[in-house]
Amino acid sequence: xxxxxxxxxxxxxxxxxxxxxxxxxxxxxxxxxxxxxxxxxxxxxxxxxxxxxxxxxxxxxxxxxxxxxxxxxxxxxxxxxxxxxxxxxxxxxxxxxxxxxxxxxxxxxxxxxxxxxxxxxxxxxxxxxxxxxxxxxxxxxxxxxxxxxxxxxxx
Numbered sequence: 001x002x003x004x005x006x007x008x009x010x011x012x013x014x015x016x017x018x019x020x021x022x023x024x025x026x027x028x029x030x031x032x033x034x035x036x037x038x039x040x041x042x043x044x045x046x047x048x049x050x051x052x053x054x055x056x057x058x059x060x061x062x063x064x065x066x067x068x069x070x071x072x073x074x075x076x077x078x079x080x081x082x083x084x085x086x087x088x089x090x091x092x093x094x095x096x097x098x099x100x101x102x103x104x105x106x107x108x109x110x111x112x113x114x115x116x117x118x119x120x121x122x123x124x125x126x127x128x129x130x131x132x133x134x135x136x137x138x139x140x141x142x143x144x145x146x147x148x149x150x151x152x153x154x155x
Contacts, residue, residue, distance in 0.1 A: 010059040010074055012067045019060070020045050029053050030060040034104050035119060065102070068093055 020043030076084035
Protein backbone atom coordinates (compact mmCIF):
# COMPACT_ATOMS: atom_id res chain seq x y z
CA UNK A 1 0.00 0.00 0.00
CA UNK A 2 1.39 3.41 -0.92
CA UNK A 3 0.06 6.86 -0.30
CA UNK A 4 0.92 8.23 -3.76
CA UNK A 5 -2.49 9.83 -4.21
CA UNK A 6 -2.42 11.87 -1.00
CA UNK A 7 -1.15 15.39 -0.35
CA UNK A 8 -0.11 14.16 3.07
CA UNK A 9 -0.66 11.14 5.26
CA UNK A 10 -1.21 11.78 8.95
CA UNK A 11 -1.89 9.87 12.13
CA UNK A 12 -2.42 10.75 15.77
CA UNK A 13 -1.53 8.55 18.75
CA UNK A 14 -1.48 4.83 17.94
CA UNK A 15 -2.77 5.59 14.45
CA UNK A 16 0.94 5.84 13.64
CA UNK A 17 1.25 2.13 14.33
CA UNK A 18 -1.53 1.51 11.79
CA UNK A 19 0.38 3.57 9.20
CA UNK A 20 3.42 1.45 9.99
CA UNK A 21 1.46 -1.78 9.59
CA UNK A 22 0.29 -0.49 6.20
CA UNK A 23 3.93 -0.06 5.18
CA UNK A 24 3.76 3.74 5.02
CA UNK A 25 6.42 4.48 7.64
CA UNK A 26 9.22 2.14 6.55
CA UNK A 27 12.46 4.12 6.80
CA UNK A 28 10.63 7.24 7.99
CA UNK A 29 10.85 9.12 11.26
CA UNK A 30 7.61 8.94 13.26
CA UNK A 31 6.11 9.25 16.71
CA UNK A 32 3.21 7.64 18.54
CA UNK A 33 1.80 7.27 22.05
CA UNK A 34 4.65 6.54 24.47
CA UNK A 35 3.30 3.09 25.32
CA UNK A 36 3.44 2.04 21.65
CA UNK A 37 6.86 3.40 20.65
CA UNK A 38 8.41 -0.08 20.40
CA UNK A 39 5.84 -1.10 17.80
CA UNK A 40 7.07 1.51 15.32
CA UNK A 41 10.38 -0.31 14.88
CA UNK A 42 8.45 -3.51 14.09
CA UNK A 43 7.33 -1.78 10.90
CA UNK A 44 10.64 -0.19 9.97
CA UNK A 45 9.91 3.29 11.31
CA UNK A 46 12.46 5.28 13.28
CA UNK A 47 10.98 6.68 16.48
CA UNK A 48 11.59 10.35 17.16
CA UNK A 49 10.65 11.59 20.60
CA UNK A 50 8.50 14.59 19.73
CA UNK A 51 4.85 15.59 19.86
CA UNK A 52 4.76 15.99 16.07
CA UNK A 53 7.09 14.50 13.47
CA UNK A 54 6.97 15.59 9.84
CA UNK A 55 8.93 13.36 7.47
CA UNK A 56 8.13 14.27 3.89
CA UNK A 57 4.41 14.05 3.51
CA UNK A 58 4.02 11.71 6.49
CA UNK A 59 2.95 13.51 9.64
CA UNK A 60 2.59 11.70 12.95
CA UNK A 61 1.62 12.90 16.41
CA UNK A 62 2.23 11.45 19.85
CA UNK A 63 -0.71 11.04 22.25
CA UNK A 64 -4.28 12.12 21.59
CA UNK A 65 -3.69 15.64 22.90
CA UNK A 66 -1.12 16.16 20.13
CA UNK A 67 -3.99 16.05 17.64
CA UNK A 68 -4.27 19.84 17.63
CA UNK A 69 -0.49 20.14 17.49
CA UNK A 70 -0.54 18.13 14.26
CA UNK A 71 -3.68 19.70 12.83
CA UNK A 72 -2.23 23.20 12.77
CA UNK A 73 0.91 22.36 10.74
CA UNK A 74 -1.27 20.28 8.41
CA UNK A 75 -3.56 23.27 7.91
CA UNK A 76 -0.49 25.37 7.10
CA UNK A 77 0.84 22.73 4.68
CA UNK A 78 -2.49 22.50 2.88
CA UNK A 79 -3.40 26.21 2.92
CA UNK A 80 -1.15 28.87 4.43
CA UNK A 81 0.40 29.95 7.72
CA UNK A 82 -2.22 32.69 7.96
CA UNK A 83 -5.11 30.23 7.66
CA UNK A 84 -3.48 27.89 10.20
CA UNK A 85 -3.01 30.79 12.62
CA UNK A 86 -6.64 31.82 12.12
CA UNK A 87 -7.70 28.27 13.02
CA UNK A 88 -5.36 28.39 16.03
CA UNK A 89 -6.98 31.58 17.24
CA UNK A 90 -10.53 30.51 16.44
CA UNK A 91 -10.23 27.40 18.62
CA UNK A 92 -8.48 29.49 21.30
CA UNK A 93 -5.74 26.93 21.64
CA UNK A 94 -3.45 28.16 24.41
CA UNK A 95 -2.73 25.12 26.58
CA UNK A 96 -1.78 25.74 30.17
CA UNK A 97 -1.87 22.31 31.78
CA UNK A 98 -2.23 22.25 35.54
CA UNK A 99 0.43 19.54 35.95
CA UNK A 100 3.78 18.61 34.40
CA UNK A 101 2.68 15.05 33.88
CA UNK A 102 2.12 14.95 30.11
CA UNK A 103 5.01 12.64 29.23
CA UNK A 104 6.83 9.84 31.04
CA UNK A 105 9.86 12.16 31.27
CA UNK A 106 7.94 14.90 33.09
CA UNK A 107 5.42 12.87 35.09
CA UNK A 108 6.25 11.70 38.61
CA UNK A 109 7.42 8.08 38.67
CA UNK A 110 4.34 6.99 40.63
CA UNK A 111 2.07 8.46 37.95
CA UNK A 112 3.92 6.61 35.18
CA UNK A 113 3.67 3.43 37.23
CA UNK A 114 -0.07 3.98 37.77
CA UNK A 115 -0.68 4.40 34.03
CA UNK A 116 1.31 1.25 33.30
CA UNK A 117 -0.61 -0.64 36.01
CA UNK A 118 -3.98 0.56 34.74
CA UNK A 119 -3.14 -0.26 31.14
CA UNK A 120 -1.50 -3.62 31.89
CA UNK A 121 -3.49 -4.51 34.99
CA UNK A 122 -5.84 -7.40 35.64
CA UNK A 123 -7.93 -8.24 32.59
CA UNK A 124 -11.06 -7.98 34.71
CA UNK A 125 -10.49 -4.26 35.19
CA UNK A 126 -8.42 -2.98 32.27
CA UNK A 127 -9.28 -0.68 29.40
CA UNK A 128 -10.88 -3.56 27.46
CA UNK A 129 -13.68 -4.03 29.96
CA UNK A 130 -13.92 -0.64 31.66
CA UNK A 131 -12.97 2.69 30.13
CA UNK A 132 -9.49 3.64 31.34
CA UNK A 133 -10.65 6.90 32.94
CA UNK A 134 -13.46 5.10 34.79
CA UNK A 135 -10.98 2.54 36.12
CA UNK A 136 -8.57 5.28 37.19
CA UNK A 137 -11.35 7.18 38.97
CA UNK A 138 -12.58 4.04 40.74
CA UNK A 139 -9.03 3.19 41.83
CA UNK A 140 -8.35 6.73 43.07
CA UNK A 141 -11.70 6.84 44.89
CA UNK A 142 -10.88 3.54 46.59
CA UNK A 143 -7.49 4.87 47.73
CA UNK A 144 -9.07 8.09 49.04
CA UNK A 145 -11.78 6.08 50.82
CA UNK A 146 -9.11 3.94 52.49
CA UNK A 147 -7.15 7.02 53.64
CA UNK A 148 -10.28 8.66 55.02
CA UNK A 149 -11.98 5.66 56.58
CA UNK A 150 -9.27 3.05 57.06
CA UNK A 151 -9.57 -0.46 55.72
CA UNK A 152 -10.56 -1.24 52.14
CA UNK A 153 -13.15 0.26 49.88
CA UNK A 154 -16.07 -1.81 48.67
CA UNK A 155 -16.35 -0.06 45.27
